[in-house]
Amino acid sequence: MNTLIVTCPECSEDLEIPESDWLEFAEGDVLVCDSCDTELLVVSLSPPEFEVLGDLSICPKCETEFDLTDADLEHHRATCPSCGFAFTLET
Amino acid sequence: MARVWKFSDSINTDDILPGKYAPFMVGADVFHKYAFHHFRPEFALEVQPGDLLVGGKNWGLGSSREYAPKALKRLEIGGIIAKSFARIHYRNLLNLGIPAFDSLEIPDLLEDGEIVTYDRDAGIITRSSGEVLRLPPPPEFLREALKAGSILEYYKQFQKFPGE
Ligand SMILES: [Zn+2]
Ligand SMILES: [Zn+2]
Numbered sequence: 001m002n003t004l005i006v007t008c009p010e011c012s013e014d015l016e017i018p019e020s021d022w023l024e025f026a027e028g029d030v031l032v033c034d035s036c037d038t039e040l041l042v043v044s045l046s047p048p049e050f051e052v053l054g055d056l057s058i059c060p061k062c063e064t065e066f067d068l069t070d071a072d073l074e075h076h077r078a079t080c081p082s083c084g085f086a087f088t089l090e091t
Numbered sequence: 092m093a094r095v096w097k098f099s100d101s102i103n104t105d106d107i108l109p110g111k112y113a114p115f116m117v118g119a120d121v122f123h124k125y126a127f128h129h130f131r132p133e134f135a136l137e138v139q140p141g142d143l144l145v146g147g148k149n150w151g152l153g154s155s156r157e158y159a160p161k162a163l164k165r166l167e168i169g170g171i172i173a174k175s176f177a178r179i180h181y182r183n184l185l186n187l188g189i190p191a192f193d194s195l196e197i198p199d200l201l202e203d204g205e206i207v208t209y210d211r212d213a214g215i216i217t218r219s220s221g222e223v224l225r226l227p228p229p230p231e232f233l234r235e236a237l238k239a240g241s242i243l244e245y246y247k248q249f250q251k252f253p254g255e
Binding site: 057060077089090 | 157176
């Protein structure tokens, strides 16, 4: 079976994604680096392209992109400025 | 009829499906039978398709292992109502077509083991007392996708993502 290798742009770790898993990904999904926990947003499926999320979050409910504040990052939670959905950030 | 399974705050993905029962550990055909195995060993044996899970704050924290929501999908969970969700887990649930509702009030009202009538499409829970609880409407893109079964099914059917 084919394995997709994604090199984490933050820590250079190679993430191996089995093809069967990759086929279940959709644009807008987030991949988390096993080694440094950096979040990689899937922006394109073919060819596979990623964007480092960093301090940017995407509301999981309405898909609005917004900047996380230092307080959000410290408390691991955020509220979408557009729809008001409050959610927890993975640590 | 749907049974309410009530859980506490901060249920993490490892509570939902302990890592040692991951599909590659126990087999892709049986891993879902270990859902909540440490927490409530009776859960996977007794849960019925369409049942409701109720949680507190921070449902789905922890490593964003996809097989936790997949186990719930396999068990045909009707929906999850929690006070708040972890971002990636919430997204995984929606992608699999499992309705996830955020409500601060409803989780406190419902009791563990309670039998309710649950109308997923209308977003209405009716308790045996006749009391009607209205769930917050799911996002528009999810409503479209649920009609197709899941976001993945929607994509297969229409070659685009809902909302695109
Ligand atoms: Zn990394
Ligand atoms: Zn939003």
